[in-house]
Amino acid sequence: MKTEDLLREIESLPVEERARVADTVLKSLNPPESEVDKKWAEVAKRRLGEIKSGAVKPIPGEDVFSEVWKRFS
Template sequence: MTAQTLEILAVVDSLPIDMKLELIDHLLGSISPTNKEVEEAWKEEVERRIDEVESGEVKTIPGEEVFARMRERYNK
């Protein structure tokens, strides 16, 4: 790594988590720009799923149970 890269990483390491997340979002966007239509479709999907959970139409499964099922299914 260059000295400049190491300096940037040192600054990034000192940032609070919310600023790191903003930086990550910016960097990812600069590497792979998002398609606005796809982004909007995902937002709509997230809202739909939130509505389903809040209305009781679907029930959530605790993470531990999901991982236990996955281990059972794929560790055979």
């Protein structure tokens, strides 16, 4: 099967199946590293706990990007 044929067939799939194909292809290009993933999961859980407990106040994304644009414009 030619690549163009394959792409046309993928485009004809329902969105959920296209997402599954895209996820599979991306994972094949950049396989997950279990140790790195575990460490990121630990950081994410810790940070979520800090937010839920009130120890850390989250900053809205709009504010963060606005500040970035100010600094680099």
